[in-house]
Amino acid sequence: MKEKIKFVLKFAKPHKWKFIIMLLSIILASITLMILPFIIGWLVDEVLNAQNMSRFIYIVRIYGAVYIFNQAMYTIVNIMEKVTSTTFLFDIRAELYSRILRFRGSCLASMYSGDTISRMGYDVDQIMTMISINLFGLVSNFINMFIALVFIYCANIWMGVFTTVSTPVIIYVSRIFFGKAKSENTRIIKRKGILSSWTFEILGGMQEIKLLHASKQILSEFLRRNIEIARMSIGLNRIEVKAERFNTGILVLAQMCMFTIAALLVKANQLTIGGVTACFAYYTNCITTFNSINSKILSLSSNMVSCDRIMELFDAPLEEEGPEHLNKHKILKRNREQIAGSIELKNVSFYYNEERNVFKDLSFRINPCEKIAIVGNSGVGKSTLVNLLCRIYDVNDGNIFVDGKDIMEYDIKYLREQIGVVHQNSVIYNGSIRFNLQFAWDKFQDDLLWEALKMVDLYDFVNSLEDGLDTIVGTGGLYFSGGQKQRIVIARAFVKNSPIMIFDESTSALDSESEMTIKKSWELLGKNHTLLIIAHRWSTIINSDRIIVFEDGKATGFGRHEELLETCGTYNKLFREQVWYSNLSKSGEII
Ligand SMILES: Nc1ncnc2c1ncn2[C@@H]1O[C@H](COP(=O)(O)OP(=O)(O)O)[C@@H](O)[C@H]1O
Numbered sequence: 001m002k003e004k005i006k007f008v009l010k011f012a013k014p015h016k017w018k019f020i021i022m023l024l025s026i027i028l029a030s031i032t033l034m035i036l037p038f039i040i041g042w043l044v045d046e047v048l049n050a051q052n053m054s055r056f057i058y059i060v061r062i063y064g065a066v067y068i069f070n071q072a073m074y075t076i077v078n079i080m081e082k083v084t085s086t087t088f089l090f091d092i093r094a095e096l097y098s099r100i101l102r103f104r105g106s107c108l109a110s111m112y113s114g115d116t117i118s119r120m121g122y123d124v125d126q127i128m129t130m131i132s133i134n135l136f137g138l139v140s141n142f143i144n145m146f147i148a149l150v151f152i153y154c155a156n157i158w159m160g161v162f163t164t165v166s167t168p169v170i171i172y173v174s175r176i177f178f179g180k181a182k183s184e185n186t187r188i189i190k191r192k193g194i195l196s197s198w199t200f201e202i203l204g205g206m207q208e209i210k211l212l213h214a215s216k217q218i219l220s221e222f223l224r225r226n227i228e229i230a231r232m233s234i235g236l237n238r239i240e241v242k243a244e245r246f247n248t249g250i251l252v253l254a255q256m257c258m259f260t261i262a263a264l265l266v267k268a269n270q271l272t273i274g275g276v277t278a279c280f281a282y283y284t285n286c287i288t289t290f291n292s293i294n295s296k297i298l299s300l301s302s303n304m305v306s307c308d309r310i311m312e313l314f315d316a317p318l319e320e321e322g323p324e325h326l327n328k329h330k331i332l333k334r335n336r337e338q339i340a341g342s343i344e345l346k347n348v349s350f351y352y353n354e355e356r357n358v359f360k361d362l363s364f365r366i367n368p369c370e371k372i373a374i375v376g377n378s379g380v381g382k383s384t385l386v387n388l389l390c391r392i393y394d395v396n397d398g399n400i401f402v403d404g405k406d407i408m409e410y411d412i413k414y415l416r417e418q419i420g421v422v423h424q425n426s427v428i429y430n431g432s433i434r435f436n437l438q439f440a441w442d443k444f445q446d447d448l449l450w451e452a453l454k455m456v457d458l459y460d461f462v463n464s465l466e467d468g469l470d471t472i473v474g475t476g477g478l479y480f481s482g483g484q485k486q487r488i489v490i491a492r493a494f495v496k497n498s499p500i501m502i503f504d505e506s507t508s509a510l511d512s513e514s515e516m517t518i519k520k521s522w523e524l525l526g527k528n529h530t531l532l533i534i535a536h537r538w539s540t541i542i543n544s545d546r547i548i549v550f551e552d553g554k555a556t557g558f559g560r561h562e563e564l565l566e567t568c569g570t571y572n573k574l575f576r577e578q579v580w581y582s583n584l585s586k587s588g589e590i591i
């Protein structure tokens, strides 16, 4: 609870004046609202009972003035609430988003995108609801309650004692249902998050689902998940309805007792008719306030769940910036110089799950400006090596050195500037071709972009487009084929021009002509870049300076193609298999 308060206060602090004005207006509105029944009681005693008509206009004027002031306060509350919620929630979302961008790889892998979206949307909104409606509302409710009690006690002590005794009993009894509803609510919110994430992923893979004829299965799974949530919601609703009916029953009982006491007191001349009118109005007010306190406490419980869910995102581990980050100015100068590009792994061990090591004691060294091919069966850890080099994940044991310096000692942003990676499924963003090419980088000259497009054989294509580099691609824009997308992503890496470039199966979606163009570009780049090429096609692999063969978490071969054919059994086997397969294809037996 303490952490939650600290967390909310941290974000609320810059907006404290807005919150203070809002709270003061709420307090004034509550006080003025509670004066109105007293004026009515006064009116009854003065005008109706004592037949003092001259006081009528006077009392009505006071009533009007108090009412107008009350409405003015509520107007200020409404305006301040809108203004504060917009800016306050914006701050939380902005901070949250910037943190998500710095999440560790392990965190990103276990994150459901739909759930995260619902945390950033619904749950963040709930923080404002918690402050303005529930917490400030509770303050207003307690003020109402306090003023009502003072008035009732002043009118008659027995009426006061009855109200004071009956209210906490009612609150205590109604709290029995409180804990149960809270835990059920948490479960439902979690399930809803998982469902929206699942739906999000399904929508992304619609085309594949159609091709697999899986629409029926997907629909039934969708219904199953929704029915499960609906059942849970009905269960929660049942608990809430039971709580509500139970509370109403107790309240009606209490009201009847109040009526009886009032009747006896009027008969004994201990209470005026005006006093009874005011007391009933205040008692009714106590009841509605009590109901409101109850529902606010209930909804605070779901606000707390939302708060927990946001704090979970804030607690997720972030990537360390590296020691240099602490001393930015000095380092910045040095960072500007690019590294030469050597990579060395020393006894590296790594696992995603403790049960299975991906790498065990992996060691090898790559010289600057070498062109290295990495081969191995699927799932052997080729992409994992890329993740470790870029520090998406950190090694469990051993060290990775880039230019002789442990990568843990680099500023992480600097390290990633030195390594350009193209994945098989890299993303094209909704935006212009220019945006997609220089994405996340400072302004580049257009001629550099055109040069990069030439290197991936897209120059003529983009040049023929009416808007050239400004052509919008992605949703609602130009639709690129898989191969074109891949080439744009490769061009993006060329534009980034890092000293180390990694291509992780990035040419597998290309036709052989485009692949030839990329291979030529690699020849050019290889002169002053370290290239790591993860590929399956032997035409791509055999021209490398050296080839690393991965097997069972180790590098079982490292050398030139001819050497490895002789010395590395795995490499020999992989090569023979593919030659056999391509011969078979050529002879027409399989295609
Ligand atoms: N984010 C992850 N969480 C858990 N296991 C993973 C993750 N990514 C990959 N793996 C596992 O690690 C192993 C190596 O994967 P990967 O490096 O992608 O193989 P490759 O690129 O050689 O095909 C595989 O067994 C894979 O299932």
Ligand SMILES: [Mg+2]
Residues within 6 Å of the ligand: 382, 383, 384, 504
């Ligand atoms: Mg891979």
